[in-house]
Amino acid sequence: MATSASQTLRTPFLRNPTSSLSLSSKTPLPFALSLPSSRRLASPRLVVVLSAARLDAKPTVLVAEKLGDAGLDLLKEFANVDCSYNLSPEELCTKISLCDALIVRSGTKVSREVFESSGGRLKVVGRAGVGIDNVDLGAATEFGCLVVNAPTANTVAAAEHGIALLTAMARNVAQADASVKAGKWQRNKYVGVSLVGKTLAVMGFGKVGSEVARRAKGLGMHVIAHDPYAPADRARAIGVELVSFDEALATADFISLHMPLTAATNKVLNDETFAKMKKGVRIVNVARGGVIDEDALVKALDSGIVAQAALDVFTVEPPPQGNKLVLHERVTATPHLGASTMEAQEGVAIEIAEAVVGALKGELAATAVNAPMVPAEVLAELKPYVELAEKLGRLAVQLVAGGSGVKNVKVSYASARAPDDLDTRLLRAMITKGLIEPISSVFVNLVNADFTAKQRGLRITEERTILDGSPESPLDSIQVQIANVESKFASAISDSGEIKVEGRVKDGVPHLTRVGSFEVDVSLEGSIILCRQVDQPGMIGLVGSILGEENVNVSFMSVGRIAPRKQAVMAIGVDDQPSKQSLKRIGDVPAIEEFVFLKL
Numbered sequence: 001m002a003t004s005a006s007q008t009l010r011t012p013f014l015r016n017p018t019s020s021l022s023l024s025s026k027t028p029l030p031f032a033l034s035l036p037s038s039r040r041l042a043s044p045r046l047v048v049v050l051s052a053a054r055l056d057a058k059p060t061v062l063v064a065e066k067l068g069d070a071g072l073d074l075l076k077e078f079a080n081v082d083c084s085y086n087l088s089p090e091e092l093c094t095k096i097s098l099c100d101a102l103i104v105r106s107g108t109k110v111s112r113e114v115f116e117s118s119g120g121r122l123k124v125v126g127r128a129g130v131g132i133d134n135v136d137l138g139a140a141t142e143f144g145c146l147v148v149n150a151p152t153a154n155t156v157a158a159a160e161h162g163i164a165l166l167t168a169m170a171r172n173v174a175q176a177d178a179s180v181k182a183g184k185w186q187r188n189k190y191v192g193v194s195l196v197g198k199t200l201a202v203m204g205f206g207k208v209g210s211e212v213a214r215r216a217k218g219l220g221m222h223v224i225a226h227d228p229y230a231p232a233d234r235a236r237a238i239g240v241e242l243v244s245f246d247e248a249l250a251t252a253d254f255i256s257l258h259m260p261l262t263a264a265t266n267k268v269l270n271d272e273t274f275a276k277m278k279k280g281v282r283i284v285n286v287a288r289g290g291v292i293d294e295d296a297l298v299k300a301l302d303s304g305i306v307a308q309a310a311l312d313v314f315t316v317e318p319p320p321q322g323n324k325l326v327l328h329e330r331v332t333a334t335p336h337l338g339a340s341t342m343e344a345q346e347g348v349a350i351e352i353a354e355a356v357v358g359a360l361k362g363e364l365a366a367t368a369v370n371a372p373m374v375p376a377e378v379l380a381e382l383k384p385y386v387e388l389a390e391k392l393g394r395l396a397v398q399l400v401a402g403g404s405g406v407k408n409v410k411v412s413y414a415s416a417r418a419p420d421d422l423d424t425r426l427l428r429a430m431i432t433k434g435l436i437e438p439i440s441s442v443f444v445n446l447v448n449a450d451f452t453a454k455q456r457g458l459r460i461t462e463e464r465t466i467l468d469g470s471p472e473s474p475l476d477s478i479q480v481q482i483a484n485v486e487s488k489f490a491s492a493i494s495d496s497g498e499i500k501v502e503g504r505v506k507d508g509v510p511h512l513t514r515v516g517s518f519e520v521d522v523s524l525e526g527s528i529i530l531c532r533q534v535d536q537p538g539m540i541g542l543v544g545s546i547l548g549e550e551n552v553n554v555s556f557m558s559v560g561r562i563a564p565r566k567q568a569v570m571a572i573g574v575d576d577q578p579s580k581q582s583l584k585r586i587g588d589v590p591a592i593e594e595f596v597f598l599k600l
């Protein structure tokens, strides 16, 4: 989904189950921050019960690389800001356990060790720039840590630096400057090449690449581009032809690299691909050093395949002293300056500060890198269903008998909406949270739900039932089925052999509406007692009075039965947890064949 950088989206950062803080029954969303409970934040849109003392607690943001003042000011309004630059990896790991958020540029490696060392406190990593190859995204996701970047504010700066390198390289500006400063006047040595009419291949036609292409056309160059994922109409609009990788290599006089560093682009310029280039090609790299095999580039320069190279980025930064590439006479080098203009750094600082503060408040910036983006209006509509989803997951897993491994879960959404008009990622994440948290010590949120499910071998399949009728509300019901398990409440097993629970939202409140083959109706608040009994008068009163004697408030009761005077399931909602003795007394009622107490 395309969103503007300034748009912020409300997203669930889910409560850490180890926290003592609980959500009130009136809480419309389980959207508290995953901060330690003592550090929860006040936010006008977070309905979490906070003590007054806690309202004062500010999160701590570690800024590990230089950030523009405007961004720092924004951060300071909301958080304690620790600006500690040039930390060693060990120092970063030590400090991180005291921080809720970390902001870096490209010079800091946010490794797995950083997430491990944070002890679960680090909730947001903000990358003040585009490339997130210095952040271990897999580890961030595993640890439920959101990663946000600032992808737009330095685009023009990077494109301008690309053009600066292109023109400077073609006219030997850096080499000639050094020569004049050394007292020489070598006019014949530094004869350059013209750009006009030459073919420039832009590799990676994204934000920076397309801005470079636009500017190069203004210089009279013939611009082609290679990008397997770029839309043809965007290229057409700028007058750029999209070509294959090999065609780009074979026809270009100049190659400018603008792709991200990924497994697919790592050392994409290597011995083999240099051999496919036109002799005398000139290369600009303001993307990432790792996209070029640097040893191969030195060879290609020495053999004359590559006439010149202009490099802003290197595989290792800073490159080691004596690096052959940096010292090569036909190489122009800058120390990763693409984003370094006053304007870009101010913009990046604001963009990342807004994203990090938003994330700490429980919002999801539109620039989240490792979590699905859910538009604010979709989120508002799904709010009660999100709560329903988590509670159905919690109920279903508590019905599983000990020793049965939960492996296969089927979720069915009944809705009158068209299939592509219902985004279920959030619901699936919440069901996953509900299924996993009661039986483990991990906490699950939108960032790590799919990862955690996969890691635990939990297969969640989703299906849609399309209903007739008005699609006003997004969903009619959600059903969660767990296959191939025994249940501690046999009546929860449906005719087809799975544990089955189903729920709906009524007047904005989630309700349990089916257990196994029994229809019930109990609001999903507090906790629930399910009893199977032979349907007969007086049962509600009997159980109600056992609970009443202990001052346990009953919020809801409902009986679902197959037929009058046959087996029935009674669902009782309670505000407080009954004592073991009361539960035993309920179990001892002769007409009650089985019962289970479930915490929501």
Ligand SMILES: NC(=O)c1ccc[n+]([C@@H]2O[C@H](COP(=O)([O-])OP(=O)(O)OC[C@H]3O[C@@H](n4cnc5c(N)ncnc54)[C@H](O)[C@@H]3O)[C@@H](O)[C@H]2O)c1
Pocket (backbone or CB within 6 Å): 130, 131, 132, 151, 154, 155, 158, 203, 204, 205, 206, 207, 208, 209, 226, 227, 228, 229, 230, 258, 259, 260, 261, 264, 265, 286, 287, 288, 312, 313, 336, 337, 338, 339, 340
């Ligand atoms: N030197 C600097 O200071 C500086 C500044 C900004 C950006 N960058 C780097 O520039 C690069 C581009 O940034 P952006 O903002 O334009 O990102 P972007 O995501 O907008 O564009 C990247 C483009 O690369 C394309 N791509 C992905 N894999 C590809 C492949 N195998 N072959 C060809 N194209 C491929 C994508 O489809 C996308 O269109 C990134 O590596 C970023 O880190 C460097």
Ligand SMILES: O=C(O)[C@H](O)COP(=O)(O)O
Pocket (backbone or CB within 6 Å): 105, 106, 107, 128, 129, 130, 131, 132, 154, 336, 337, 338, 339, 340
């Ligand atoms: O990916 C980026 O945004 C650029 O490489 C800029 O990196 P920097 O923030 O370290 O200058």
